[in-house]
Amino acid sequence: MxxxxxxxxxxxxxxxxxxxxxxxxxxxxxxxxxxxxxxxxxxxxxxxxxxxxxxxxxxxxxxxxxxxxxxxxxxxxxxxxxxxxxxxxxxxxxxxxxxxxxxxxxxxxxxxxxxxxxxxxxxxxxxxxxxxxxxxxxxxxxxxxxxxxxxxxxxxxxxxxxxxxxxxxxxxxxxxxxxxxxxxxxxxxxxxxxxxxxxxxxxxxxxxxxxxxxxSPREAEMAKLIENTYRQVNIALVNELAVLAHGLGVDIWESLRAAATKPFGYQPFWPGPGVGGHCISIDPTYLSWRAGQQLGHRVEFIEHANEVNNRMPDYVVTRVGEALNDAGRPIKGSKVLGVGVA
Ligand SMILES: NC(=O)c1ccc[n+]([C@@H]2O[C@H](COP(=O)([O-])OP(=O)(O)OC[C@H]3O[C@@H](n4cnc5c(N)ncnc54)[C@H](O)[C@@H]3O)[C@@H](O)[C@H]2O)c1
Missing domain, CATH: 3.40.50.720 (NAD(P)-binding Rossmann-like Domain)
Structure with missing residues (x-):
């Protein structure tokens, strides 16, 4: 030594x-x-x-x-x-x-x-x-x-x-x-x-x-959870809006692209079946769980965002089924290509 x-x-x-x-x-x-x-x-x-x-x-x-x-x-x-x-x-x-x-x-x-x-x-x-x-x-x-x-x-x-x-x-x-x-x-x-x-x-x-x-370490621990909760909640927001827009007959992609041209006060997020990476779907729950444990109530934004995001895979499958139906194809036997699957 x-x-x-x-x-x-x-x-x-x-x-x-x-x-x-x-x-x-x-x-x-x-x-x-x-x-x-x-x-x-x-x-x-x-x-x-x-x-x-x-x-x-x-x-x-x-x-x-x-x-x-x-x-x-x-x-x-x-x-x-x-x-x-x-x-x-x-x-x-x-x-x-x-x-x-x-x-x-x-x-x-x-x-x-x-x-x-x-x-x-x-x-x-x-x-x-x-x-x-x-x-x-x-x-x-x-x-x-x-x-x-x-x-x-x-x-x-x-x-x-x-x-x-x-x-x-x-x-x-x-x-x-x-x-x-x-x-x-x-x-x-x-x-x-x-x-x-x-x-x-x-x-x-x-x-x-x-x-x-x-x-102190608490503020640093919280900062990381704020960053990931921000993504989780905003992705849930556009996911909820995407489902709603479909019912309203609105092309959500066109609307989101138009909104994204605003040079201030807006950060674009995009709807989809997953939130990207394994962190965003997990980390916010650490914060909500801690609030529940220490304060007796969980973070409603986070819980709702989880619910919305977790419904998206089923929603996407439903929309794929509808698209196949519109094309006169049965789900059974159809081959579906997933693009961008990480
Ligand atoms: N992956 C990301 O993009 C990312 C980004 C930011 C923060 N984080 C956070 O960083 C942390 C680590 O994530 P990761 O993605 O690197 O995980 P990982 O699964 O890629 O790597 C963790 C490693 O730890 C090893 N390991 C497990 N128990 C061990 C033990 N007792 N002793 C020694 N090695 C052990 C595993 O074998 C594995 O190789 C998590 O808290 C994650 O949320 C991850």
């Missing part, structure tokens, strides 16, 4: 600040999926030695053979990672100064399921050392970092904000989008304390052009 001069006389978190600044820190990502692998590549490109941990042995085997399992990341980008270690063994996290958690946060039976964050956080707690920083990137409800993650990490015997830094930074990556990349999309960052925030800002500034801060 390398002993740095700075370690001898500095508080462990001040030593971390120096190591982030001079890039001698080792940065790890737990969960190498759509969010985690691009992040690991960026962290490495900015000069850090990196450790990638994933529970899926096949992904780790592929990465060790310098093969990427993510469309946005070319094999050549993995090949270029000469200061990277890949493993399914979380014990390696003991070598990391910065640990970023990029675990799935699905719904199970309509409720937030943080099981994978829990398992990974327990792994991190077993290896946590003074002067490390843990950052959660998963999308989740306000309060997760402080009320859910913090106590698990503190089973290490270390205290968040004093012995190790704790931060939250929601991921905004849009897989396949060439215009808005990880480095050019502003990144929201929040820390448990001012010092945690400063450390996290310094870390992300190494590979993201613009870092935006909030005063």
């Amino acid at each position: 390398t002993t740095y001069l700075t370690d001898l006389d500095l508080h462990p978190l001040d030593a971390l600040a120096v190591r982030i600044r001079d890039r001698s820190a080792t940065a790890a990502v737990v969960g190498l999926g759509y969010v985690g692998l691009p992040l690991l590549v960026s962290m490495h490109a900015s000069g850090f030695r990196v450790i990638g941990v994933d529970a899926d042995e096949r992904k780790i085997d592929g990465l060790r053979s310098r093969r990427s399992h993510i469309g946005d990341i070319a094999d050549s980008a993995v090949e270029a990672m000469d200061r990277a270690t890949f493993s399914s063994n979380p014990a390696l996290l003991a070598d990391a100064d910065v640990i970023v958690l990029c675990l799935p946060t699905p719904l199970t039976d309509g409720s937030p399921d943080l099981t994978m964050v829990l398992t990974a956080a327990e792994d991190v707690a077993r290896s946590l050392k003074p002067g490390a920083m843990v950052v959660l990137e998963s999308t989740t409800y306000p309060g997760t970092t402080e009320e859910f993650l913090r106590p698990i990490l503190e089973t290490s015997g270390l205290r968040a904000g004093r012995d190790f830094a704790l931060a939250y930074s929601p991921e905004r990556i849009d897989p396949g989008n060439r215009h808005h990349r990880l480095d050019t999309t502003p990144k929201i960052v929040a820390g448990l304390t001012d010092r945690c925030r400063e450390l996290a800002v310094s870390f992300y500034s190494a590979f993201v052009q613009t870092v935006v801060t909030t005063s």
